[in-house]
Amino acid sequence: MQQQTAAAIRHTLNLTGRERAVITGVSDVDCFNEQLVVLLTDAGQMTVTGEGLHVENLNLKDGQLVIEGEIASIEYSGRPRREGGVLSRLFR
Secondary structure (H helix, E strand, C coil), X not given: CCCCCHHHCCCEEEEECCCEEEEECEEEEEEXXXXXXXXXXXXXXXXXXXXXXXXXXXXXXXXXEEEEEEEEEEEEECCCCCCCXXXXXXXX
């Protein structure tokens, strides 16, 4: 049986009623407080803002993050991560 790492899990975002976000493909959480959560995903850096935010579940091994609270915005910045370096893309 093959195990998947966080980098191999595709990024998804499931937002329920602006109160709960389930995010996969998470590789790291830079910072979080009640108004802001900044994380790194396969799709680039993601910033979640709102009120009363808290991290319900964080599992970097599985690449999953669950945020609950009043979610006001979700913003992506930066470029998505690509698998491999320049040489691996050259020899595809």
